[in-house]
Amino acid sequence: MHRFTFFSKLLRQGTTIVSEKEEGLASHKLLLQSGILSVSSPGTFVLSPIALRVVDKLIAFIDYKMSEVGGQKCLFPTLGRSQLWVRSGRWEKFGGEMFRLKDRVGRSLCLQPTHEEEACEFVSSLDIGNSVLPLRIYQISSKFRDEIKPRLGLLRCREFLMKDMYSFDLDVRAAEKTYDALSNVYSDIFRTLRLPVLRVAAEGGLMGDCHSHEFHCPLAVGEDTLSVCPSCNEAVLAANADSRMCPDCGLDRQTFKSVELAHCFLLGDKYTSNFNVKTTTQNGRKILQMGCYGIGVTRLLAAALEHFTASLVKENPPKELRWPSGFAPYSGAIALQKDNARDALSTDELNGVLAHFMELPSTSNSPTSGSTFFAGLLPRGDILVDDRSRLSLGRKLLDLRRLGVPWILIAKSRKGSVNSEYELVDVNRGGISFTASLNDVVAAFTRYDFQIPLPDICDHQYSRLWHENDTSR
Amino acid sequence: MHRFTFFSKLLRQGTTIVSEKEEGLASHKLLLQSGILSVSSPGTFVLSPIALRVVDKLIAFIDYKMSEVGGQKCLFPTLGRSQLWVRSGRWEKFGGEMFRLKDRVGRSLCLQPTHEEEACEFVSSLDIGNSVLPLRIYQISSKFRDEIKPRLGLLRCREFLMKDMYSFDLDVRAAEKTYDALSNVYSDIFRTLRLPVLRVAAEGGLMGDCHSHEFHCPLAVGEDTLSVCPSCNEAVLAANADSRMCPDCGLDRQTFKSVELAHCFLLGDKYTSNFNVKTTTQNGRKILQMGCYGIGVTRLLAAALEHFTASLVKENPPKELRWPSGFAPYSGAIALQKDNARDALSTDELNGVLAHFMELPSTSNSPTSGSTFFAGLLPRGDILVDDRSRLSLGRKLLDLRRLGVPWILIAKSRKGSVNSEYELVDVNRGGISFTASLNDVVAAFTRYDFQIPLPDICDHQYSRLWHENDTSR
Numbered sequence A, B: 001m002h003r004f005t006f007f008s009k010l011l012r013q014g015t016t017i018v019s020e021k022e023e024g025l026a027s028h029k030l031l032l033q034s035g036i037l038s039v040s041s042p043g044t045f046v047l048s049p050i051a052l053r054v055v056d057k058l059i060a061f062i063d064y065k066m067s068e069v070g071g072q073k074c075l076f077p078t079l080g081r082s083q084l085w086v087r088s089g090r091w092e093k094f095g096g097e098m099f100r101l102k103d104r105v106g107r108s109l110c111l112q113p114t115h116e117e118e119a120c121e122f123v124s125s126l127d128i129g130n131s132v133l134p135l136r137i138y139q140i141s142s143k144f145r146d147e148i149k150p151r152l153g154l155l156r157c158r159e160f161l162m163k164d165m166y167s168f169d170l171d172v173r174a175a176e177k178t179y180d181a182l183s184n185v186y187s188d189i190f191r192t193l194r195l196p197v198l199r200v201a202a203e204g205g206l207m208g209d210c211h212s213h214e215f216h217c218p219l220a221v222g223e224d225t226l227s228v229c230p231s232c233n234e235a236v237l238a239a240n241a242d243s244r245m246c247p248d249c250g251l252d253r254q255t256f257k258s259v260e261l262a263h264c265f266l267l268g269d270k271y272t273s274n275f276n277v278k279t280t281t282q283n284g285r286k287i288l289q290m291g292c293y294g295i296g297v298t299r300l301l302a303a304a305l306e307h308f309t310a311s312l313v314k315e316n317p318p319k320e321l322r323w324p325s326g327f328a329p330y331s332g333a334i335a336l337q338k339d340n341a342r343d344a345l346s347t348d349e350l351n352g353v354l355a356h357f358m359e360l361p362s363t364s365n366s367p368t369s370g371s372t373f374f375a376g377l378l379p380r381g382d383i384l385v386d387d388r389s390r391l392s393l394g395r396k397l398l399d400l401r402r403l404g405v406p407w408i409l410i411a412k413s414r415k416g417s418v419n420s421e422y423e424l425v426d427v428n429r430g431g432i433s434f435t436a437s438l439n440d441v442v443a444a445f446t447r448y449d450f451q452i453p454l455p456d457i458c459d460h461q462y463s464r465l466w467h468e469n470d471t472s473r
Helices: A026-033 A049-068 A082-088 A116-126 A172-192 A297-312 A347-358 A370-377 A393-403 A438-446 A460-469 B026-033 B049-068 B082-088 B116-126 B172-192 B297-312 B347-358 B370-377 B393-403 B438-446 B460-469
Strands: A037-041 A044-047 A079-081 A100-102 A108-111 A135-144 A159-169 A198-201 A211-218 A224-228 A235-237 A254-268 A278-281 A284-287 A289-296 A332-336 A383-386 A407-411 A422-426 A432-436 B037-041 B044-047 B079-081 B100-102 B108-111 B135-144 B159-169 B198-201 B211-218 B224-228 B235-237 B254-268 B278-281 B284-287 B289-296 B332-336 B383-386 B407-411 B422-426 B432-436
Touching (some): A026 A037, A026 A297, A037 B079, A037 B116, A044 A049, A049 A135, A049 A159, A049 A297, A079 A082, A079 B037, A082 A108, A082 A116, A100 B100, A116 A135, A116 A159, A135 B135, A159 A172, A159 A297, A172 A198, A172 A211, A198 A224, A198 A235, A211 A224, A211 A297, A254 A297, A289 A297, A332 A347, A332 A393, A347 A383, A347 A407, A347 A438, A383 A393, A393 A407, A407 A438, A422 A438, A432 A438, B026 B037, B026 B297, B044 B049, B049 B135, B049 B159, B049 B172, B079 B082, B082 B108, B082 B116, B116 B135, B116 B159, B116 B289, B172 B198, B172 B211, B172 B254, B172 B289, B198 B235, B211 B224, B211 B235, B211 B297, B254 B297, B332 B347, B332 B393, B332 B438, B347 B383, B347 B407, B347 B438, B383 B393, B393 B407, B407 B438, B422 B438, B432 B438
Parallel strands (some): A332 A383, A332 A407, B332 B383
Antiparallel strands (some): A037 A044, A079 A108, A100 A108, A135 A159, A159 A289, A198 A211, A211 A254, A224 A235, A224 A254, A254 A289, A278 A284, A407 A422, A422 A432, B079 B108, B100 B108, B159 B289, B198 B211, B224 B235, B224 B254, B254 B289, B278 B284, B407 B422, B422 B432
8 A cells, every 4th residue: 555645644724825926927936835845044945845846746757858969967066176167267156156165174165057168077087089079968956056045945046956867979060969869858758748838049158159049938927038029930049039010020029927947058179179179080189078967847837836836726826836747736636435335435545446457558668759758667556545434525635636646536435336436536627526437547547648628818919929839749 | 798897998997006004994095095985185085986886785785774774865055054053053063073164245154064953944944734644755965964073985985975865754652663663674785794793772973962872883994982881782981981890780881993874863843843844733733843864974884895805715914805795886897807818708798698698587576685685776787797808807807806896707718518517616615616608607696695704703702792783584
């Protein structure tokens, strides 16, 4: 039975009062109210077991997508020597955004906000040969930035989870191939999440002048502004736009607030020449070409949660969370009757029901699409059993719907009845319920592609962009 | 094909020269020489993709064992507010071992070396009810301690991975039950790893005066000394022993150098009263009883690697790594002939061989023992294909043996031959090879229990202790 999670073992919902004055994200307030997220200090959070389940699913998915492009996962240290950063010239440039400290003997250290320097130093030490190129190493770890104003929950933190890949190629052409491969895999990731994300040209910023693109999710609370041509759909950052008109179509661009979720940088030899990252070729030693590819994992979670909550829940402000398809903390929930109800399940009956979820079809051997990936990954027993003995079914349904678990099986005893049908609630479609066999229930719990309907965005123009950009259907 | 790892995509072995003067761990030197581990600054390391595979397997195993005792995984922040630590009185007590820093507005923060304060604050904020007790929350994350002398690689770092669980119970008796449950699961973990570990009574140290036990692995390079009665086998820390004689048997205790891998603390209400962690009972509000349970994950990896390398490799100093059964970076390797060799596999033949490893038996539904756990967990394709096109089979075997992959399949083409037998090398048994069908090979790659023979410890007394303590056989 330990393979399932029981609600009575979960942290009970807290009674945190969220200040009405708190700006912004409806989903963030719901996370705080339910105790899924807890503030530790400004811009730092405790991820509760429910939040961590979602983060772990996101990480598994990103790992899978990185493996598709030959990514090898490693772990760089958080503590960075000042020497590395002085060498790259960024010890000064990062300014107040970088957390700095000294060790007990007075050596300067920082909490590394990114790892170009460390990656170069590591690869340089390995004295790699040509045959390992393209080399694509990445990590998923906590990063630190001393934000002037941490805000909007997980959207702008001082401590956050980030995936950062560093690529090393023999020449510019090969590095551009890597850049295209990673740009495409990023688009794949957002498409699988069914998140409307636009790729926009950007400036290098702290990374130095270089070819660079950002991936933006339109969100009303975003801090950036996108400028999008209504005809050719080309998007640019409003801050970088020379004019409001599209240079190709001559039409006025429309603007949307947005949040940056990922970035790609073609860094060239900016860091590799500094750190002497070379390989041996027939023509002697050659400096490698580098790229850097980041995704804010906790930020992605926050943006996706806000997007789906805002677009799928009709109440304003919403009272229920909505997760991207396949990334809810549980793929389904089983609501039990009160212990003393006449139609409460016996232990044997409950075990019979749970056994059904242990016999899910096993991993497909060659996952090719997002949905197949999940079919393989689904942890058997990724199901929450609401076994709180003294609460009514109504209260349980309320709590489970608030949590945003997409499917709820209402499990009442059918003693002596030949009727083997159960009531199944489709939370994402407004909580409509219908009768289903246990096989139907298992199918529903694992049918991610159809779990969340297409986003129903108020803004028509934006909605059209999203539909046209989504080539997965 | 991406589900397998190809050696040509791995970081090539570096040529790092390890100073002969470097003290200690033979396994650590091998890790550095092969580029599996790389020093970033004193006491901080880069975990290469190979090292991270092992860490990830360890983490998955620990997660599984924690779920067996109702552990719920969360993530606490690394950055800690000084106020929390001042409140518990440990801001001063931790002294120079705690990394401290200030944010841009001058607030004092630390890199939290442990999370009793944060856990209390979190649980207190949730206003939990009785029904969620016993509450057992844990995390696996990077911890930081400003060691005076980081040494022996992953055994004593400034940045390391630790699993820390915090338990909350209604009363002392319930807290003691949690303490016993966690002590037992720790013993289980070490037994599954086949690591000789002794449980010894300890003092609370920085945690405060409390009931406390440490788990020690005898290692010649260890910084602690165990004092063990040769008759009743009771072990104590030599530093805590009142006399060299066993009080029960009257015999002189023997001493072994050892490394602490885990600790359990029954903290009582030391922190919970300070942080007002209460629950509502029929008799009003009641302070909860707390426990704390840590395992050094990267330290455990280092100790296990050193133990098995030192005890299983006959050369001194050893030239090959040995991993605990089931935790090698790959469950097996396939060595291909040079591309231009007459008996090199064709692509079709290679795919045929690899397909065999895609069809491993699927997850068992109710894992009960370590080996069954692994049978379920084994990632399909947890196999390294040595496809370096221009290297001889001899060189590949040498590299794979150095890496400590337990089984190596030598894959030569059998064009037109009805003989479907292959050569399989059993690395842990000194590299003896025998003929095997592909089904035999699959069985060997997944037969963890028999993969590594029992440790062959030089010290007879110590060996006897280990055999007697190991009740798993």
